[in-house]
Amino acid sequence: LKHKKPQESKTEPDSRPQSEESCPICGDKVSGYHYGLLTCESCKGFFKRSVQNNKHYTCVEQQNCPMNLSQRKRCPSCRFQKCLAVGMKREAVRADRMRGGRNKFGPLYRRDRQMKQQKLYHQTNTATYRFRMETHWPTAPHDFHLMSNHTSVSLSSDVFNKTHMYPSSVGQSAAHIPLDCAMNEDRNLSPPSLSYPELYCCTFPGSVQEKGEMSFSYSFATANYPVHPTSNDSFTPRSTPASSPCPTPSSSTLLSQASTQAPDTPSSSIPTNNFLSQLLEGEQDESQLCAKVLASLQREQSNRGKHDRLNTFSIMCKMADLTLFGLVEWARNSTIFKEIKVEDQMVLLQSCWSELLVLDHLCRQVTYGREGCIYLVTGQQIEVLTIISQAGAALRSLVSRTQDLVSKLKILQLDRHEFVCLKYLVLFNPDVKSVQSRRQVEQTQEKVNRALMEHTQQNHPGHSDKFGQLLLRLPEVRSISLQVEEYLYQRHLLGDLPCNSLLTEMLHSKHN
DNA sequence: TCCTCAGGGCCATAG
DNA sequence: CTATGGCCCTGAGGA
Numbered sequence: 001l002k003h004k005k006p007q008e009s010k011t012e013p014d015s016r017p018q019s020e021e022s023c024p025i026c027g028d029k030v031s032g033y034h035y036g037l038l039t040c041e042s043c044k045g046f047f048k049r050s051v052q053n054n055k056h057y058t059c060v061e062q063q064n065c066p067m068n069l070s071q072r073k074r075c076p077s078c079r080f081q082k083c084l085a086v087g088m089k090r091e092a093v094r095a096d097r098m099r100g101g102r103n104k105f106g107p108l109y110r111r112d113r114q115m116k117q118q119k120l121y122h123q124t125n126t127a128t129y130r131f132r133m134e135t136h137w138p139t140a141p142h143d144f145h146l147m148s149n150h151t152s153v154s155l156s157s158d159v160f161n162k163t164h165m166y167p168s169s170v171g172q173s174a175a176h177i178p179l180d181c182a183m184n185e186d187r188n189l190s191p192p193s194l195s196y197p198e199l200y201c202c203t204f205p206g207s208v209q210e211k212g213e214m215s216f217s218y219s220f221a222t223a224n225y226p227v228h229p230t231s232n233d234s235f236t237p238r239s240t241p242a243s244s245p246c247p248t249p250s251s252s253t254l255l256s257q258a259s260t261q262a263p264d265t266p267s268s269s270i271p272t273n274n275f276l277s278q279l280l281e282g283e284q285d286e287s288q289l290c291a292k293v294l295a296s297l298q299r300e301q302s303n304r305g306k307h308d309r310l311n312t313f314s315i316m317c318k319m320a321d322l323t324l325f326g327l328v329e330w331a332r333n334s335t336i337f338k339e340i341k342v343e344d345q346m347v348l349l350q351s352c353w354s355e356l357l358v359l360d361h362l363c364r365q366v367t368y369g370r371e372g373c374i375y376l377v378t379g380q381q382i383e384v385l386t387i388i389s390q391a392g393a394a395l396r397s398l399v400s401r402t403q404d405l406v407s408k409l410k411i412l413q414l415d416r417h418e419f420v421c422l423k424y425l426v427l428f429n430p431d432v433k434s435v436q437s438r439r440q441v442e443q444t445q446e447k448v449n450r451a452l453m454e455h456t457q458q459n460h461p462g463h464s465d466k467f468g469q470l471l472l473r474l475p476e477v478r479s480i481s482l483q484v485e486e487y488l489y490q491r492h493l494l495g496d497l498p499c500n501s502l503l504t505e506m507l508h509s510k511h512n
Numbered sequence: 513t514c515c516t517c518a519g520g521g522c523c524a525t526a527g
Numbered sequence: 528c529t530a531t532g533g534c535c536c537t538g539a540g541g542a
Contacts, residue, residue, distance in 0.1 A: 034519080040532090048519080049530080094520080099520045099521075100519070103518070522536095
């Protein structure tokens with residue numbers, strides 16, 4: 001082996017930051033940028049051989065084989081598909097086989113690196129989970145900043161146009177929603193017919209907004225949110241009568257509500273098992289949420305003309321927006337969340353909204369999702385492969401990563417209690433900048449953390465490390481949520497997002 | 513001019 | 528036998 005240096009002479013200091021990251025294809029250690037993004041050495045070699053030798057693989061399974069360090073060799077077909085899905089570029093493999101030099105992606109790699117650095121800087125300044133178990137942050141979105149012209153086309157196009165959507169057995173009423181996928185490409189959205197202005201009726205005086213830090217003017221006016229006539233309060237958490245939303249909310253009532261909210265009876269005085277049931281009390285009923293979203297979408301579509309129908313991406317945004325609204329409501333009605341200052345409530349929600357959305361999505365997939373399908377809040381399902389094959393690189397990567405996480409959570413058999421705890425752990429993040437009652441937030445997070453630990457130990461004694469395994473999933477949730485924000489922001493810049501939505505407001509609050 | 517680092521080649525090893 | 532993956536060589540472009 002003439003090229004190989006003797007083992008002892010190897011200088012082995014490789015402490016480059018990227019070596020900490022994991023390969024988006026198989027999770028192995030990243031060795032550098034290869035064919036468009038950071039990957040491991042083996043996936044680099046695999047991709048190179050596949051392209052150079054013009055390989056055509058066939059999957060003997062369902063084309064959704066698990067891809068990790070130990071199983072990556074099993075199915076070259078799925079491996080190659082995943083390489084493409086996360087954004088590896090065939091054109092980066094040289095036809096002339098010339099060695100050395102730099103390729104045309106040089107500037108993109110540089111930009112990607114800068115973005116990562118910025119993210120890292122931001123993350124170290126707003127370090128997230130106090131119980132941090134990870135020593136590094138997960139890979140930032142790779143392909144997103146590496147979009148070449150041809151991929152940005154797919155970004156701006158309606159990737160769901162040809163997606164097969166069909167109602168599931170769970171959400172039967174979904175069949176009535178005009179979600180045909182050949183909807184016109186309506187990028188120039190008219191203001192939403194959802195009566196959002198009503199939701200903007202009040203702001204928070206003296207809030208951070210006045211300092212010009214954000215524009216979180218979204219009122220928490222549940223009662224004004226347009227819902228199906230028969231399910232007017234379906235969005236109100238069922239078992240929180242004491243904390244039912246104020247019908248005509250004003251900033252003053254909101255503030256007084258918060259300030260008079262049991263300051264002398266902190267949640268720490270509640271026994272843990274009661275505490276856990278208390279956390280579970282505010283959970284939304286999935287069928288009610290489903291009905292509400294369907295009703296809202298149906299109304300939206302019926303208000304539009306034949307040629308003015310929302311395209312599928314816009315529908316997805318609406319779904320996300322309504323879900324997000326529900327999550328904000330969930331937090332607002334939570335007894336322990338009401339114990340903290342309104343200003344803190346706002347910054348916490350602003351900081352974690354996308355993580356809550358991702359967690360919510362994950363829970364839905366674990367609970368209802370079929371193998372190889374994405375289960376929507378409306379009860380409809382979309383085949384993952386259809387999306388993977390038709391979406392742009394950014395969305396493909398997002399879907400792929402999210403589905404990987406879904407698989408992991410399914411294996412862990414995440415239950416409802418654990419899911420609620422994860423939501424609260426994400427919500428009560430004492431490391432969010434400008435949180436005033438840091439100690440209080442920290443204590444609540446610790447309490448939730450303890451409740452989760454005790455629950456997993458009591459209910460899953462056979463699975464001794466379930467608690468640790470669950471916490472280890474949170475950095476990936478965080479990472480995916482950042483990627484979601486980036487993706488949405490890019491589409492927002494393309495004019496694809498409805499402007500008067502909570503989603504857009506939340507996006508703006510961060511990007512400002 | 514030197515250094516960096518991504519693409520290509522080599523080859524021990526696994527299956 | 529072929530595929531894999533770790534290691535090294537190469538050389539354009541940047542400092």
